[in-house]
Amino acid sequence: MIYNIQIKVMPLKDLLDPQGKAVLSGLNNLGIKVEDVRVGKHITLQIDAASEADAKAIAEEAAKKLLANPVMEFFEIEALNP
Amino acid sequence: MIYNIQIKVMPLKDLLDPQGKAVLSGLNNLGIKVEDVRVGKHITLQIDAASEADAKAIAEEAAKKLLANPVMEFFEIEALNP
Known part of the structure; x- marks a missing residue:
């Protein structure tokens, strides 16, 4: 069976996230009030496996x-x- | 109150995702059997708002x-x- 598995990859909480800081200042410049932004990757995998645990x-x-x-x-x- | 809102931004299903295809072939080269991969962005916002709906x-x-x-x-x- 095909399972859809999603993986969220985010910068570690203790590290600076320059991309997030750039988005934050971009949003503030647009007048959208946001306290903090962090940007990571979202990966969706389709995996053929026997069970969800295997996938x-x-x-x-x-x-x-x-x-x-x-x-x-x-x-x-x-x-x-x- | 501060709300943590996450936004998942993915390439449209009908469009080719070259980054996903690159990851797919990379995984296959590593011997990890995966049917399909799509790569998008995952953004976490901290928003100060009166309610979750506002955030x-x-x-x-x-x-x-x-x-x-x-x-x-x-x-x-x-x-x-x-």
């Missing part, structure tokens, strides 16, 4: 090996409704 | 005016647990 394990391997840089980023994995 | 409205304005390009992308807004 999540494959997604976690993908995140660790390719998608997230643990020095600067953390990731969260979530299964989308089938 | 979401501000986030939607931000997405429409700056964060998402409606020609190529769609967005989804979700409130994180406080």
Whole structure:
């Protein structure tokens, strides 16, 4: 069965996020009042696996090996409704 | 009160996603079997608003005016647990 797994990759909370700061000042210039912005990646994977747990394990391997840089980023994995 | 609102900005389903295709072939080269990949942005906003609905409205304005390009992308807004 095909599972849709989403991975959220965000900059670590303790690190500066220059892209987020740029968006923040852009929004303020547009008159939109926002306190803080952080920008990360959102990756949707379609994985053919026997179970949702298997699909999540494959997604976690993908995140660790390719998608997230643990020095600067953390990731969260979530299964989308089938 | 400060609300944490997350915005998911993804390439439209009908459009080619070259970044996703690159990740897909990268994962296959690593021996990780994945059917399809799409890569978008994940933006977390901290918004000071009177209610969650107000915060979401501000986030939607931000997405429409700056964060998402409606020609190529769609967005989804979700409130994180406080």
